Each structure stands twice: as C-alpha cells, then as structure tokens.
Amino acid sequence: xxxxxxxxxxxxxxxxxxxxxxxxxxxxxxxxxxxxxxxxxxxxxxxxxxxxxxxxxxxxxxxxxxxxxxx
Amino acid sequence: xxxxxxxxxxxxxxxxxxxxxxxxxxxxxxxxxxxxxxxxxxxxxxxxxxxxxxxxxxxxxxxxxxxxxxxxxxxxxxxxxxxxxxxxxxxxxxxxxxxxxxxxxxxxxxxxxxxxxxxxxxxxxxxxxxxxxxxxxxxxxxxxxxxxxxxxxxxxxxxxxxxxxxxxxxxxxxxxxxxxxxxxxxxxxxxxxxxxxxxxxxxxxxxxxxxxxxxxxxxxxxxxxxxxxxxxxxxxxxxxxx
Numbered sequence: 030x031x032x033x034x035x036x037x038x039x040x041x042x043x044x045x046x047x048x049x050x051x052x053x054x055x056x057x058x059x060x061x062x063x064x065x066x067x068x069x070x071x072x073x074x075x076x077x078x079x080x081x082x083x084x085x086x087x088x089x090x091x092x093x094x095x096x097x098x099x100x
Numbered sequence: 101x102x103x104x105x106x107x108x109x110x111x112x113x114x115x116x117x118x119x120x121x122x123x124x125x126x127x128x129x130x131x132x133x134x135x136x137x138x139x140x141x142x143x144x145x146x147x148x149x150x151x152x153x154x155x156x157x158x159x160x161x162x163x164x165x166x167x168x169x170x171x172x173x174x175x176x177x178x179x180x181x182x183x184x185x186x187x188x189x190x191x192x193x194x195x196x197x198x199x200x201x202x203x204x205x206x207x208x209x210x211x212x213x214x215x216x217x218x219x220x221x222x223x224x225x226x227x228x229x230x231x232x233x234x235x236x237x238x239x240x241x242x243x244x245x246x247x248x249x250x251x252x253x254x255x256x257x258x259x260x261x262x263x264x265x266x267x268x269x270x271x272x273x274x275x276x277x278x279x280x281x282x283x284x285x286x287x288x289x290x291x292x293x294x295x296x297x298x299x300x301x302x303x304x305x306x307x308x309x310x311x312x313x314x315x316x317x318x319x320x321x322x323x324x325x326x327x328x329x330x331x332x333x334x335x336x337x338x339x340x341x342x
Binding site: 030031032033034035036037041042043044049051053060077078079080081082 | 137138140141142143148151152153155156157158159166170173174183190191192193194195197220221222242244246248262265269294296297299
C-alpha cells in the first residue's frame, strides 16, 4: 500500500489512543457512520449520502444521538 | 349583516379541519409537504482517502468502499441526472484514489468537480476525472512525487515499482486534463517550492493556466455547468432515439 499525501507518515499514523467504537448503521434507510456510546446509543459522526436534501434533515445531522431501539 | 360572511368562512374552515381530522383517523396520516428530490447528487471527498488500511481515528477519512456503491447507484438511478464532486482532501491511498477516479470518469451522466480548500496528491486525479473541473480561487493542489513507506528489500525493484505507481497517477492526469506530461512532471519534481518536499503547490488560477483544471469557480459555476451538460446530454439522447 502506498499513501500519496503531503502529510508526513507520523501525522497520518499517529495513534492518539482514541478507543471510541465507530461503526456503520442504517437508520430510516440512510447509512450513518456512528460512534457507540457507553449506554448503547449511537452518536452520528457522518451521514453517508449523495442526496443533498438528506443534509437538510436535522434528524441526520452529526452530533444527534440515536437510541439503540431505533436502529 | 356584516357578521354573516364571517360565519360562513368559519364554517368552511371547520369543514376543512374536520375533513383533515377524518383523513388522519381513516388513514392514520396526513400528507406532509416534502422537499422535491434533487436531480443532482453530491459526492464529498474529504480528509484522507482511505483504502486498504484503516487509518487511526484522528484522521478524517473518506472510505472508498462507501463511495463505490454510491457511484453505482448514481449511474443506475434514472432520477439522478448529474453529479457534483466536492473535494477537500489531503490525498491518501493511491489505489483507492485511482479506483474512485476511474469510477467517476466512467459514469455516463454529466459530472463536475469543485476543488475547495485543497485537492492534494491523489486528489488531483479525482478532480480531473470529471467531465468539467472547477477550482475555488483560494484552493490549492500539491503536486509532488510518490514517496516510499515501509520496508525496502531490493532497491532497484522497489524503485521500479514506485516509478510504475507514479506513472499510473501521471498517465491518468495527463489523459483526463489539458496538461502535458512534461509540464506535470516539471511541477512534480520542482525544487524550492515546498519547505519539506520537492514539488509544487498550485493555487486556483495557476491550476487553470497549467491546463490541469478547466475553470476557476465555485458552487454557482459548477451548478450552471452541470445543468448545461444535462441539457446537451438530453438532446444527444433524443437524436439517438430519432
């Protein structure tokens, strides 16, 4: 594997010991990249969609907490 | 006398609201107006382009395994007529970047890219992969040689392998933009421009002058261009039908 970037490899592979568990979930038919919280709920990190209208939906905005039962 | 028309209005309003209540009781829902579906979809490529190896979580990444199925969906969905690619990337995996570039360039629908902020290294082939490319006046693109990471066992073989990898990127950029191979390699191996590396930092207008990018512009220009391409695409289809 070759990484082609102006950043130094130390910057790319620097490990901050961030053990947050991140995973892809499907919510209301949309794919979301989420961080799992200690209580089992998910916090949205990134919305994976190409439809610009999805980004106007406040329920899908980053930082929103989704309870485990809705996933 | 004056009160009578108001009373009538009240009655009709009552009728309207009661019919709505009935509708809700019967069907359990009412029609909520929704935003119309967009015929132009947006693909944002941000941070590091992540490929074969998962990067540590402090990196903001765009994972190619997420984007490739989305690109197939865009090609398949008849409601989607055009694609705008937004780029603000610091580069990343060569294979993943080239895979994305090849996917974007082989889409039959009109595609337009905008380089915002930065489109460095592997961002360059992704930017030129679209039918028409824009760069924001303040955006930059770093063009530099591919560097080696990891273990070197045989020096000549490693050099050849690296040279081959680099040629894949150079060939793609030269074939999909108006820059010549000579000029692109000149920029790639220029000395004294970057503090820690050889190469060139190309800013906005300069990228257009070198022939790398088609025009300087932002969202307005990109949307105009993609709509224009959709129109010409439509008339071509009609001619084929006739």
